[in-house]
Amino acid sequence: MTKQEKAIELHDRGCNCAQAVACAFAEEIGVPEETLFAAAEGFGLGMGGMEATCGAVSGAVMLAGFKNSCADPKNPKTKAATYQLTREITRQFAEKNHALVCKELKGVETGVVLRSCPDCIRDAVAIAEKVLQ
Structure with missing residues (x-):
């Protein structure tokens, strides 16, 4: 199972978007999934x-x-160095999706959905895999 598939499975089971992305990397970064789940909850x-x-x-x-x-x-x-990684993650995400803000991505005020939550999760996982390798 790819990290993207794992993240979507976690989201489908009720994890929020941040938890789904973070927990998909638990094994790779050597942090227990439960720790990432708790840290990302808010x-x-x-x-x-x-x-x-x-x-x-x-x-x-x-x-x-x-x-x-x-x-x-x-x-x-x-x-x-961590700030540099953060800027690169956010730059790539914004470049791909034309926004970083949830309500803009979901089209709350405009009615135009730029990217669905599952697609945002997939994109964030793919970008993290690339930037954090």
Whole structure:
């Protein structure tokens, strides 16, 4: 099963978009799926249902931290590199989908859906696979 398929399966089982993206990478990044599930819970539906930054993108950005961070709060030396990964993830997602904001992607105000939630999940997974390799 590909990471995209795993993420969609998780979403179909009730995980939010951020959880689906993050949990699809659990084995690769060596973080328990339960930890990623809990960490990503508040990011779904555009940050806690506020329809702000897309949760799928937030899940991918969370992975950048797990994958790249030195995890040393006494010597936080990896922030700049993680920020660069974050900018690249968001740039590629926005370039592909013409938005980063959930309500814009879903067409809440315009009635024009730019990208469905499952497609946003697939895109975020594909971008994370590429950027975080």
